Amino acid sequence: MATSQLSDSRFTRLIQRIDSVLCAHHELCDHLANLEISMEGSRIVLRGQLPSVALKQALVPAIRQAGVLGQVCNCVEIG
Template sequence: MATTQFSDSRVTNLIQRIDTVLCAHHELCNHLADLKISMEGSRIVLRGHLPSVALKQALVPAIRQAGVLGQVCNCVEIA
């Protein structure tokens, strides 16, 4: 049970770091309400909608700035 709580805490902290980096991004910050970030297994999964391909492509480098070294699955659609 303690391992699960620790894991949940780690996931929460990681997602908070990602949110902080995305909030600081001058273009992505305006679209955070349209994005959902989750952890599925050992990878970060991004879902939602963005208005351009350029913004979608900016997501992964921004998330890397949050210290995410693992797999990132960018399932964001262009709307």
């Protein structure tokens, strides 16, 4: 149980760092309500919708700025 709590805490801090970086991004900040960030196994999974390919392509580099070194799966749709 302690391991699960540590993982939950670590995941919560990671999501907070990602949210902070995305909020600071001048273009992505306006679209955070349309995005869902989750953890599946050891990878970060992004889902939701953005209005342009350029914004979708900006997601992973922004998340890397939050210190995410592992796999990021960008499943965001354009629409």
